[in-house]
Amino acid sequence: MNTAADMVDRYCRELASIAPTLPAAEVPWIQQIRNKARDDFARLGFPTRLQEAWHYTNVGALQRRFFELANSGISVDPNAIEPFLYPDIDSHRLVFINGIHAPELSEIGTLPDGVILENLATTLAQTPEQLEPFIGGRKLPLEHAFNALNTALLRDGTCLHLAPNTQLDKPLHLLFLSAGEGQESCSQPRNLILAGAGSQAVVLESYHSLGEAACFTNSCSDIILEADAQLHHYKLQEENRHSYHIANLQVQQNSGSHFESHLLSLGAALARHELHVDLNGEGAHCTLNGLYLGNGRQHADCHTQVRHIHPGTDSHQAYKGILDGRARGVFNGRVYVHPQAQQTNAEQSNHNLLLSANAEADTKPELEIYADDVRCSHGATVGQLDEDMIFYLRSRGLPEDAARGLLTLGFARELLDRMPLKPLSVQLEQKITDILSQSDGMKSLK
């Protein structure tokens, strides 16, 4: 019988034992960061529902089973990754198996001048000083257990560096595959993106499973946008229904920069997406869109925190949930306005559609405002399809399930339509249609 403390202890022992094999293990300051993070993880343990930020999400399941941290070196057939690629989108591609870079599957191609793109293990081994802006001291101690666990490992992931005024010519596709072969594996990638002043890039993170084994993904991404940089970030989470997906995205924005995030959460037994954005300079603005679908016993949790630190910053958040079966959707969005952040403009919305009697939606849009010259608003709704709209469609001869299907898809499409990368949104729409058509009453979507 394992208690939560035993499990934390087991991870810590495992971390300590593989520490010497990790990249840059001999670099003292990296080693120090890992040790510190491990201590933080040991101190914090797994979050419990008594912590306000985890009130609606129970990670008890993660405390009952151990996911192997060691690199088991699974080899994957190149054909196996075909279904997860986007032939319509010409991209630079990095592939990770259980969080470890798979060079034979990756295809970086030629990069424009001033762009450095490599896997994190390479950076750690060759130029660890590049990590300084991301993990060099400023963020310690870590008060987030999963972030601490990821930092304690700090093994592999992506490192993207854009020199000032460069433009990444093609989208960067980061493909994360979880594969458990007879063991419960875990994937802990760390992605670091530094966009220099005036640079531009499009990044797509996608998470999938190979096979049906339960896996634990604990991903952390750190993004720094210098003045006037622009980053479009897409994330697709489509892991199998036995897996646990925890992700933590932290963004630092300087003046005039623009960050756009599009999240689509479809898979996993339990998915938790955290997005923290700090708007540190005048004119910085961010747009955060998200759509989560749940069926069966799935649990999807979206947490956002936008901190308006500097005057004259904007943020727009729009999240939607479609919940069927016994699924539970959680949204917790927070807008924080610092006392000196005057002329802040913040909008936040969360709309949920409950399709079945046993689905549940919990939403908590928060405003925490310390400045007076601000325009902040939020709205949240939970409900079902408008009967008038269904009637309208039926009066035009559509069968009821077709009407429901169309309206539900329309509900989801509002967010897909906001994606500038059209070939992607078309494919994502197909995925959503496939999922919705499995729901009762919407078979006709097929």
Add this chain to the structure above:
Amino acid sequence: MTETNSSKSPSLATAPIPGQAPSSTEELNTHLRKDYEHGFTTDVESDTLPPGLNEDVIRHISRMKNEPDFLLEWRLDAYRHWLTQRAPNWAKLNIDPIDYQAISYYSAPKTEKDGPKSLDEVDPKLLETYEKLGIPLAERAALAGVAVDAVFDSVSVATTFKDKLAKEGIIFCSFSEAVQKHPELIKRYLGSVVPTTDNYFASLNSAVFTDGSFVFIPKGVRCPMELSTYFRINAANTGQFERTLIIAEAGSYVSYLEGCTAPQRDENQLHAAVVELIALEDSEIKYSTVQNWYPGDENGVGGIYNFVTKRGDCRGDHSKISWTQVETGSAITWKYPSCLLRGDNSIGEFHSIAVTNHHQQADTGTKMIHLGKNTRSTIVSKGISAGQAQNIYRGLVHMGKNASASRNHTRCDSLLMGDRCGAHTYPYMEVKNPSARVEHEATTSRIGEDQLFYCRQRGISEEDAVSMIVNGFCKEVFRELPMEFAVEAQNLLALSLEGSIG
């Protein structure tokens, strides 16, 4: 007044200290037995207990009030549970630690002789405030605590009201009186909405409450007057641990107003009241609060802690409970008047204005727990923050599994006046039924320059313009207040925000 002879009760010193519960139940039991053995001797007559809290104090309170045994047991249960609890700290509030052993939990009501003899003896500042609020002359003396016999005709007014209510079968009296005259009602309903184990402050209140109000509206009766009218004139010194219980039987209606717009002088720092409302089939309870206790000075020194548990239970089908509150006083306000919508088609409403200025803090909102079918709730919250105050709306809307076709609409708006104050919104929405609809919207802004300009351009002074705009902002809630209070509440708002602009 005689002090209790503490040497007669050595247990006072050895009683467990709250928050530091004895490590084992065995130890606790030893204490309990010991306390019982050396309990107060009946021959000690005392009006005021020395500061401190233990079972003897509770027994003493209960005996002084000549309470039946079940109530004493109920109090002791609450106290024992309280010892196991820890003071909550989840609210976004800065609270100096409270020393519960430094509070005196019983003092006999002050006699009329202690008060000022006439209005001439009352602090002129207080009188000035009454003037500004527009409180009727006849009531000013009563509010200022002038001895009742000096107050113009108030006794006879109260008596007339009492007769009128009695004719309808309505029971409206102090809680102590109800315990003596209607113990069966108390036994049946007390703690049925807010149990003794509900929360830290509710447990404390259950253990040591001294008085409060009791209202019982019999079946099918529509209370012929706002109970506020009577209450205000008869405003008793109910102390810091107040207990209110209102029962509306099937088909009845009552409107009750607690507190008043006039500033109240109060020596007690901690106020932990409990209010329980019970609405049976087709009944309606309208509960309005105007709270204007001492908020502390401009530098945030002093002021009342107002930690209240208020909950209404719509037990019957088609019942309705509506809360209206205007909170302008207290250094810290921490309360969430709630509705348990258990009956089918029941309705809950919450209308609130919370004003904080200087260093005041308010963490307030509501909980709407939808359990029955086709239940509806409306939440309108208006928060105004000025100076360096923090104003927080925190609310829960819960749609249970069986709450089909239920609806909620929440609107909370915050107005910021000054660049050092804060306005925060923490709504919680939990929906477990697909046919339920929940809507929440919130905005935060300050008074628009263009709105001010428009008023100023028409020759309205800045202060008046602000007051006008703020009143407009709160209009929706004022509309819910009983007529005579709406006017006073508007004036009160202007007073509370005086000097916070320009």
